[in-house]
Structures are given as C-alpha cells and as structure tokens.
Amino acid sequence: MKQYNTRAIMASLLICGFVGMFSETALNIAISNLMDVFQISAATAQWLTTGFLLTLGILMPMTGLLLQWLTTRQLFILSLASSIVGTLIAALALNFEMLMVARVLQAAGMGLLIPLMFNTILVVYPPEKRGAAMGFVGLVIMFAPATGPTVAGLLIEYLTWHYIFWLSLPFLVIGLLIGLKYLDNVTEVTRPRIDPLSILLSTIGFGGVVFGFSKAGEGQGGWSSMIVLASIVIGLIALVLFALRQMFMREPMMNLRVFKYPMFIVGLLLVLTCMMIILSSMIILPMYLQNGMKLSAFATGLMMLPGSALNGILSPRMGRLFDKYGPKWLVIPGLAIVAVMLWFFSSITVASSVAFIVTLHIGLMVGISMVWMPAQTNGLNQLPPELYPHGTAVMNTLQQVAGAIGTAIAISILTSGMEKYLTSSSVPSEPVEMAKAMMLGSQNVFLFATIVSVIGLAVAFFIRRVIVKHATMNAVH
Template identity: 60%
Template sequence: MSNQQNAAANSNIKALPIITSFLIAGFIGLFSETALNMALKDLITGFGIHETTAQWLTTGYLLTLGVLVPISGLILQWFTTRQLFMTSLVFSIIGTFIAAIAPTFSVLMIARVVQAVGTALLLPLMFNTILVIIPPHKRGRSMGIIGLVIMFAPAVGPTVSGLILKSLTWHWIFWISLPLLIVALVFGAFFMQNVTKPTKPKIDIFSIVLSTIGFGGIVYGFSSAGEGGGWGSSNVIFAIAIGVVALVAFSIRQVKMDKPMLNLNAFKYPMFVIGLLLILVCMMVMLSAMMILPLYLQTSLALSTFAAGLMLLPGGIINGILSPVMGGLFDRFGPKWLVIPGLVIVAGTMYGFSTVTLETSTGFIVGLHIALMIGISMIMMPAQTNGLNQLPPELYPDGTAIMNTLQQVAGAIGTAIGISILSSGSRSFLETVSDQKDPLNQLLAFTNGVQHAFIFAIIVAVIGLVISFFIKRVNVEQRAH
C-alpha cells in the first residue's frame, strides 16, 4: 500500500476507539501469560506433576506463538482488520473458558494453546494497525501506550493472581478474565475499523511448513533443555538442529521467492536489526527474571503467593506509567539517550539479583525489581519504534511479524536457559554437601541456582549494552506529512 493510499485511508479512521479495542484485548491476553506463573506451585501439587512439566504451560503458549506469529505477516494480508480482531478474541474466549473448567493438566494445556492462537493473531495485528494509522513522528507515544499494556499486564498478572489464589482456586484466574474478553469482543464489534485492504498474496505451503518446523523446533528444543532433559539429551540436540536447518532453508527460500511469505528485506535496514537485537536482549532478561523471581520469593524467602505477587507490583506499575513517558521522550530526543542508560540499569539490577541469599531483605528485592522495570521501559519501546520507523510501509507487516516472532523465541530461550542454569546450580551445590535431604541445604542449593541464573542475565545485558552504542535515530520527518 503506498503512502498516498495510506493517507487517504487514514483520514476517516478513528484511531482512539481502535487503539482502545486493542488495549483491552491485549491486556487480558498478556495478563494470563504470567498470571499462571504464580499458580505453578498449586498446579504442581494439585495435578501431581513435576515443576518441569508445569513449565510447559508457559512453554506451550510460547511455542504456539513461535509457530503462528511468523505466518501473521501473511495472515494480515489475507484478512481484514475486523475479521482478524474478532477471530483472535473468539480463540481467546474459548481458550479461557476451557482453562476455567479444566479438570486435568492435559485439558489446561490444550486451553493454553487455544489462548495462544488468540494472542498470536492479536499482537502482530495491533502493531501493524498502529504503524498504518499513526504517522511516524507521533509513533513513540502511541507505541508507549501499547507498551504500557504489553509490560503492565504481565507485571500485574502475578499480583492479581496472588490475590485470587489467596481465597479462590486457580480456575478463577480464568473465570475473572472471561467477562473482560467478552467486553473487548463487544467493544471491538462496534468500534474496530478495517485499516488495510487484503491483497491475498499466494500462499506458499512449503514456506509455512519450514517456518513451523524451524521456529517450533528451536522453541521446543530450548524448552526441553529447561525442562530437565539437559542440554546433552538427544531430544534437545535433535529438535534444535532440525529447527536451525529448517530456518536456514526457510530464509534461503524467502530470499529467492518473488513474493515471499515473510519478506526478509527488513534485515537490510540497520536500525531495524539493532532495535530487534535490543528487544531480544530485553525479552531474555525479563522473561527469565519473571520466571525465576516468583520461584525465589516463594521458595528461598518462603513468602506466600500473594506476598510474592505484591512485591512485584510496584515495579510493574512504575513500568506501565513510564512506557508512554519514554515514548514521548523518544519522540523528542531519539533512542540513544534512553537505551544506553536503560541497559546500564538492567545490567546493574541483574548484578544485584545475583547476590541474593536466604537473608536478603524484601525491600532490596522490591527496589531492584523497580530499577529493572525502569531500565526495561527505557529500552523496549524506543528500540522497537526506532527500528520499525526505518522500514517502508510495505514492510510493516513483515517487520512486525519478525519482531514479534523472535521476541517469543528469545523469551522461550531465556526462560529455558534460566531454568536449566537454576537446576544445574542447585544440583552442583547439593553435590558438595553431606546431607542432601536437609531442608536447609535444599534451600541453599536452590538459592545458589538462582544466583547462577542471574549471572547469565548479566552477560546478556552486557551484550545488549555493547549493541546499544550503535543505535542512531531514524530520521522520519520527511515521512511525517
């Protein structure tokens, strides 16, 4: 779609109701992504499963996103905005309902996959719609508001679910989400407008198969390693190897096709690549921290679910408030002065987390978590907006698909590596003590694992810091009219 067509189409589009529809739907979709983390302990005892099996509730969700989001660039060109918005909400509602009544772990697992289909359709659609209806020079703030939801929902998820679990069962996490999703569906039915015309490009089945095996294999392999299979297990090596081979084949095929399923030309834009790398660093650090912190609070510090959730709330709220502020600052000053200090803060907080013990005060943890969330808000949206701003409009669907896909893959990899380092750190500690069954030794071992997992996060953050020195502001003034 050319800029002229875009401008003509945009003149009669009411941006506020459209963005509001996305915000309500996106909030609930992403809220349930972390809300279940707090219930993991209840689920493990309730269903009689191992921690590594319970991890599949998050992994299965990420796996579905990893498989579907790459195809989203194609889906966006086949269906109208309204059709996709309504379909994504129908999937989310069905998945949430199945989860609310789930009698067994398998049924809950199926429900998570159905929910993930809804989220996988919604996220790329939301970013693409913002890029189409908001001119580049105003995008920072709009992306910041979207960022408020994307960061705030997963951050308050644990607190709200902790509050629910205090007096109700984990089923209620879903019963409470359900009416809100129905409200979003009704709101969208009234206010959602079509912002793009479907071009219906040819569907290349072979590309879809390669992309599914590629992204699916990598997410599955890393998750299996985190699940306790260890990095040396044949399952893990096989899945990652197949994934990498399929991805290489997928990339070669996309480059050679006249009309690729996912246009990899986005990688020709250097700021897009740098923005993408910084987001991957953020996702790895944040998702591994969001997985490990609740476990540390509930295990090493023996806090209740609710108390642990409450401790993570201030950081989540501050992050939510700061996202639009950072978006506004980005519009004025560009990315460099936000992203570099942001990564310094993130690396510093990871160092702080790597020093935790059984005696660490809750105030110290809350302070570090707030600092982490401030740092993340300084990196995520500026890097993402700056990167997408460099793309020409015809690459928006592909750019958002690439960013959203690799974000999920990075999240899965970060979580898996974090959990597997935690497990191996615990094991290596237990090998040094005489009484492995002693509860104190087990707690010390677990805490040792937590420290090791955060050392991994420091390394990732430092790599991000090095990359951030190359970021430059994309000049969008000429496209602002």
C-alpha cells in the same frame, strides 16, 4: 488522508491484549495447585506454558502473511473468537486435557492480536506520535503479566483457579464489542501467493527451536536429552532452508528484506536483549523468593508488583520522551541501569532484605522501560510501509524464540549451580543447604543476565534516530 478514531481503536486492542497477557502469567502461579487438582507431574503441568509458547512460536511467523490476506476487522474478530472460546473452555475445564486445548486457543488469539496491534499503530499514527502509542502497548505487555501472579494468588487463596478465566471473560467481550463498533480496516489486502513449503519449514523451524529450548528448561535430562538436541538441530536446519527459500521468492511469506535496514537490526537486538533479561530474571526471582527465602506465592507476587507496575506506567511516558528526543538518550542510560541492577542482584543472599530486593527489581524494570519500546519503535520506523507486517512478524517471532532460549539457559544455570553446591555439601538434604544452593544458582543466573545486558549496552551505542520520510495517514484524537 483517511481519519481514524484512534482512541477507540487503541482501547479495544489494549483491553484484549491486557487480558490475554494477564491470563498467560496468572496461570503460572496456579501450576502447583493444578498438579494437586489434576494429579499430574511438574513436567506435564509445564506443558500449559510450553504449549502456549509453542503455539505463539508457530503462529507468529505467519502473521505477516495473514495481515496481507485478511482485513484488520477479520483478523481482529478471528483473534478474539479464539481467545474468548479458549477462556470459556479454561473456565469450565474439568481435566488437564480441556485446559490444554483452552491454552492453545488462547495462545492462537494472542498470536494474532499482538502483531495486529503493532501493525495498526504503524498505520494509524504519524511517526511523531508513534512512540507514545507504542508506550501504551508496552504498558499492556509489561503491566498485565505483572498483575497476573498477584491477582491469581488472591483468587487461588479465596476461590479456585477457574476464576482466573471467569474474571478475564467479560473484558474480552467488552473489547470485542468496542472493536466491532470502531475498528476500521487499516491495511491493504494484497493476497500474496501462499507457499505451503514456507509454512511447513517455518512451523518445523520455529516450533522445533522453541520446543527444544522449552524442553531443556524443564530440567529432566536437560541439554543432554535426545529430544532436546534433535528438536533444536532439526529446527535450525528447517530455519536455514526457510530463510534461503524466502530470499528467492517473489512474494515471500516472511520478507527478510527487513534485515537491510540497520536501525531495524539494532532495535531487534535490543528488544531480544530485554526479552532474555526479563524472562530469565522473572522466572528465577520468584523461585528464589519462594524456595530460597521461603516466602509465600502471594508475598512474592506483591514484592514483584511495584517494579512491574512502574514499568507499565512509565512505558507511555518513555514513548513520549522518545517522540521528543529520539532513542539514544533513553536506551543507553536504560541499559546502564539494567546492568548495574543485575550486577547487584548477582550478590543477593538469604540475608538480603525485602526492601533491597524490591528496590533492585524496581530499578531493573525502570531501565527496561527506557529500552524496550523506544528501540522497537525506532527500528520499525525505518521500514517502508509495505514491510510493516513483515517487520512486526520478525520482531514478535524472534521475541518468542529469545524468551524460550533465555528461560532454558536460566533454568540450566540455576540447576547446575545448585547441583555443584549440593554435591560438595555433607548434608545436602538439609533445608538450610537447599536454600544456600538456590542462592548460589540464582547468583549465577543474574551474572549471566548481567553479561547479556553489557552486550546490549555495546549494541545501544550504534542506535541513531530514524527520520521517517514516507507519507503516513492522519489520526483523530
């Protein structure tokens, strides 16, 4: 049995993951600022987010293959090099094009790092300690995006948006140095055959679907736009062909045998439910607070900080509870809490107090922390070790797709709700009427999220604890 210095390995992966996730959301707050600085439209600025998601959507399906072709250290160095170069270019960016290139490089770094993080945990931790380790990943995935808007709001107010990236750079370098010293090669390099057609179909398929939904969420022309419809249809056709090809290959790029494991499917469905809820509510709530309740970007960031911070802090704790008691006693109550909070959210008005909204947001994020990591860890635990890279690739890829779909549906529900109200209004351009329209649109989005959470709750009743039978490596703490 090989011994690993798990603390140092985790430290390097978590520092880099935290910084990557932080800069992903920090830039969202700066979008309106960037539109002024670079003299670009909202649709062009939106590409900073769409391009990021698109790169992740294209790269994630290939990570299963990359994890078998490159050693852990090679993949880690490649991911960090891409993140560091991207962050440096962003910090020095003089125009929109430079910033766009930087975002693609940053996304490529993250797209390699996140699956590497999950896969490393599955290999170096025994099953009875995986929940707590996955909980720390949950802390990064939730807490970093939560602090992004608040810190970015401060930096933009007192310095410039460039400092979002100058702040991130030293941490990435520290993470790289720790990793170079302590990160071992934990996976076996099997070098399966590379199939160019699979790569092409996966790129067109996942890329087309993510791009189509992201474009629909931008609001121009929405779902009736030819680009949106063509992207989604072509993407879906390519995905069907991709799936068929994987089934008949001896060494598939993305092994769909992971779908033979029932708890993996239940875990995946619950993770996708969480992703859709988080992304649809995380986009609508700040818009509602800023446009409906007329709060500043900084105040909005502060209001959303307690819930998101608590979610991050509780993730490792939930992981330990999962290790002890299994998933059922966390996931079912967690989704029940989420559904109740979203139901209350669907009745918020302009007169709702700040304390009420912060409390609901805290409840929502605590509920999500009870579901996400336990469901994900339990699902991945059922897979045999040779399917770990494929299981993490499937989960991470479909999360990006679910995120793009959730965002697009949320924005279109919001827009149609607002338009419906404003067309029946006698003075649609009045600020009071605009705020009311925003309120009604937001209520509809939260109602949609409530329905998604109830479906998730029904799925949660099928979850069973996985008892891991295959041998695992030992870990040093």
